[in-house]
Amino acid sequence: MEADHAYAFASDNTSGIAPPAWAALQEANASTVGSYGDDPYTEEACQRLREFFEHDALQVFFVFNGTAANALALSAICQGYHAIIAHEKAHIMTDECGAPEHFTGGAKILPCPGEHAKLTPAVVENAVAKRRDLHFPKPRALSLTQATEFGTTYEKGEMEALSQCAQSLGLRVHLDGARFTHALVHHDLSPADLSWRVGVDVMSLGLTKLGAGVGEAVLFFDADLAQEFDYRCKQAGQLASKMRILTATWCGLLRDDAWRALATEANAKATQLRQRLGEIPGIELLFPTEANAVFARFPAIVHEGLQAKGWHYYELAGVGDARLMCSWATTQDHIDAFISDVNALIDR
């Protein structure tokens, strides 16, 4: 196997920084500007995000990663005695080492089931209805992920129904948008139409998996929720001194709609990978591919053979169930080599 193939599908952050982000970073690196976000790149990134979301009052805070964005965003809407409703496969539930609980001072995540890693209003209502007494944490937040951990997406109507349900139950809506741009291009909808216009109060927006290097943004559509949030970020060790190193890459991805081409490319590669795996007898595909992920169930001999050949992938949906991620850096060669290895291993 060629050296760079082993991690090609392991994650969408095994890729490097995408060319538009890299070019903007190089430009920012050549200048001496103010620190801690007092610089033209951070100002441009904030302004571009306000335009991107068609929201003049959007409050923007940059942090180092998605765990920090989620945990701090949730800490702005939850006290320690609150509960957060989330899917049982949600990143905040399974992959953040208790950071949301820690930064909210104890809020309890209530993990809920749902096909394709998606929640429904019925499931949310059920989670809230189970306990309404003083002896149980009070549900305060609904956290959704778009695109989901299983590479599926919420339709606009599904988001609307969920946020209406949240509102009627007194829950604020948080969106984990680590792959928000991938969901946007899948639905061909505007950022506003999949966020604040469908009831999202605060979101974590990640561009790292799309093609930035480091950093996520916490975005408040309701400015009241953002009060003193800058102090939360600083106290949590999330204020970058050379902020432009982070925000310049965001400028590069937001200029000229560069994000759109990258997300489209990543999704298209996943679609191709899925289609070609689907043509191989004995391979079961697990969820719809609506973003940049493909989940496949390989016969044991194929799974073991792929491991032996050195391919890396996570088994997030179950043992032997491969999660294969595509990104801007996925090449035709990566796909051809993987398919050829699967074909060679399949027992016909």
Ligand SMILES: *Cc1c(COP(=O)(O)O)cnc(C)c1O
């Ligand atoms: C990758 C990812 C994050 C961010 O994770 P970090 O490693 O903390 O940056 C958040 N949510 C989801 C759904 C993710 O896939």
